[in-house]
Amino acid sequence: VAETVACDLLVLGAGPGGYAAAFRAADLGLDTVLVERYPTLGGVCLNVGCIPSKALLHTAQISQEAKALAAHGITFGAPQIDLNKLRAFKSGVISKLTGGLAQMAKARKVRVIEGRGEFTDAHQLVIQTAAGQTQQLKFKQAIIAAGSQSIALPFMPDDPRIVDSTGALELRQIPQRMLVIGGGIIGLEMATVYSALGAQVDIVEMADHLMAGADRDLVKVWQKFNTPRLGQIMLQTKTVRAEAKEDGIHVGFEGAAAPREAQCYDLVLVAVGRQPNGHRIGADKAGVQVNQRGFISVDSQQRTSVPHIFAIGDIVGQPMLAHKAVHEGHIAAEVAAGKKAYFDAQQIPSVAYTDPEVAWTGKTEAECQAEGVQYGKAVFPWAASGRAIANGRDEGFTKLIFDQATQRVIGGGIVGTSAGDLISELCLAIEMGADAVDIGKTIHPHPTLGESIGMAAELFEGVCTDLP
Numbered sequence: 050v051a052e053t054v055a056c057d058l059l060v061l062g063a064g065p066g067g068y069a070a071a072f073r074a075a076d077l078g079l080d081t082v083l084v085e086r087y088p089t090l091g092g093v094c095l096n097v098g099c100i101p102s103k104a105l106l107h108t109a110q111i112s113q114e115a116k117a118l119a120a121h122g123i124t125f126g127a128p129q130i131d132l133n134k135l136r137a138f139k140s141g142v143i144s145k146l147t148g149g150l151a152q153m154a155k156a157r158k159v160r161v162i163e164g165r166g167e168f169t170d171a172h173q174l175v176i177q178t179a180a181g182q183t184q185q186l187k188f189k190q191a192i193i194a195a196g197s198q199s200i201a202l203p204f205m206p207d208d209p210r211i212v213d214s215t216g217a218l219e220l221r222q223i224p225q226r227m228l229v230i231g232g233g234i235i236g237l238e239m240a241t242v243y244s245a246l247g248a249q250v251d252i253v254e255m256a257d258h259l260m261a262g263a264d265r266d267l268v269k270v271w272q273k274f275n276t277p278r279l280g281q282i283m284l285q286t287k288t289v290r291a292e293a294k295e296d297g298i299h300v301g302f303e304g305a306a307a308p309r310e311a312q313c314y315d316l317v318l319v320a321v322g323r324q325p326n327g328h329r330i331g332a333d334k335a336g337v338q339v340n341q342r343g344f345i346s347v348d349s350q351q352r353t354s355v356p357h358i359f360a361i362g363d364i365v366g367q368p369m370l371a372h373k374a375v376h377e378g379h380i381a382a383e384v385a386a387g388k389k390a391y392f393d394a395q396q397i398p399s400v401a402y403t404d405p406e407v408a409w410t411g412k413t414e415a416e417c418q419a420e421g422v423q424y425g426k427a428v429f430p431w432a433a434s435g436r437a438i439a440n441g442r443d444e445g446f447t448k449l450i451f452d453q454a455t456q457r458v459i460g461g462g463i464v465g466t467s468a469g470d471l472i473s474e475l476c477l478a479i480e481m482g483a484d485a486v487d488i489g490k491t492i493h494p495h496p497t498l499g500e501s502i503g504m505a506a507e508l509f510e511g512v513c514t515d516l517p
């Protein structure tokens with residue numbers, strides 16, 4: 050057993066939630082130790098999530114755009130794909146960012162311990178270090194940021210041709226036929242990458258629509274655009290069996306769009322959701338309550354059932370998104386440092402970085418309807434946007450959702466190229482309590498896609514009348 054280390058604050062897990070919390074805590078003067086089982090900081094997001102997927106999506110997007118230029122009179126030859134180089138590009142992006150994090154930790158004197166941590170009581174953690182030693186850590190306060198992992202399908206055989214998102218991001222091969230199980234954001238992003246690289250991709254989804262959480266009108270545009278690019282999109286269909294054979298993985302389906310025969314695939318991606326790591330950290334020994342699914346419930350200051358232990362990020366619940374983890378990390382660190390911080394966000398944006406992108410924030414129409422919120426909406430079709438037309442990509446639209454009584458914007462969605470970047474204006478508008486007049490009377494630059502937000506607001510009743 051190596052020596053016992055003591056600190057003011059332990060942060061368990063160095064994903065976006067954990068490193069954001071550790072850095073903020075150190076900036077506020079707490080002596081902080083960050084424990085991470087993997088050799089690099091950044092967690093799922095940097096190493097096997099947000100960042101590598103975006104590096105590949107960017108590449109995929111450009112190669113698709115180059116193809117589309119044929120309609121503008123410029124033709125390129127078929128792309129020559131060097132997978133080793135593409136992989137090296139992706140790895141380079143990751144190491145640049147994880148290296149940056151390591152430097153930031155050092156600059157703040159955050160002590161990083163590489164190893165797997167488990168609570169032994171409410172003030173102690175035992176760490177199996179990467180060097181094979183056991184280290185004791187005594188802490189005054191702790192922030193749990195141990196994240197989540199992919200859910201596996203129990204009937205799937207153990208075969209290298211069946212992968213989760215981490216395996217898909219390794220980009221070992223470009224399959225001829227690929228199946229994506231799960232039509233959520235992660236599945237659709239990977240479908241976008243592999244189909245741009247030349248695979249024929251089928252998607253199977255149990256629900257009656259793709260991209261759960263997004264309003265259907267947004268998804269419809271995505272689906273119309275992608276139907277010619279993809280193989281089959283099987284909605285209301287379940288994957289029920291799979292068999293590994295020499296010629297591929299034979300997969301059987303049941304449901305509305307199920308093909309009668311089993312289908313054969315060179316690669317199968319299982320992207321059916323993620324489960325929190327709450328039951329893998331000895332939380333019970335610290336007295337921290339974890340629900341059956343592995344989530345840790347917290348109050349508005351990110352405190353668990355044990356007041357000096359906080360939890361943040363994927364492990365505390367949906368939406369499992371990096372920016373939510375970072376925000377919660379800052380709150381937990383500030384509260385641990387004695388500040389009066391609270392989780393009080395009015396909105397958390399979601400983005401599918403597919404082609405086209407789909408982004409939404411605040412209340413969706415479906416939520417307004419379910420909750421009985423009296424709302425109005427304004428939709429600006431990109432077919433009327435000079436910039437979208439000039440880009441040759443006018444299939445999208447911008448939608449704002451207003452509270453009917455106050456005309457304040459309470460939600461919105463955008464489908465189209467760069468929707469993920471555009472949605473930020475709506476995030477700010479919701480947080481600032483902006484109404485239709487505030488947005489409609491704001492001069493937006495012309496010709497931009499962002500202008501579609503101002504134009505949508507102007508379409509809302511009352512915006513063109515006299516100001517009060």
Ligand code: FAD
Pocket residue numbers: 061062063064065066067084085086087091092093094095097098099100102164165166167194195196197214215235326329330361362363364369370371372373374402
């Ligand atoms: P994680 O990032 O999961 O980090 C937890 C860390 O804790 C890990 O590094 C883990 O090794 C460590 N850990 C766990 N248990 C222990 C232990 N016992 N001891 C020591 N260390 C431990 N989100 C977005 O917002 N935008 C995106 O574009 C996006 N794309 C994604 C793409 C993919 C393919 C995937 C899988 C996810 C994506 N996400 C995206 C989700 C995002 O990655 C997560 O929401 C985010 O990483 C959660 O951060 P976290 O800090 O809660 O946990």
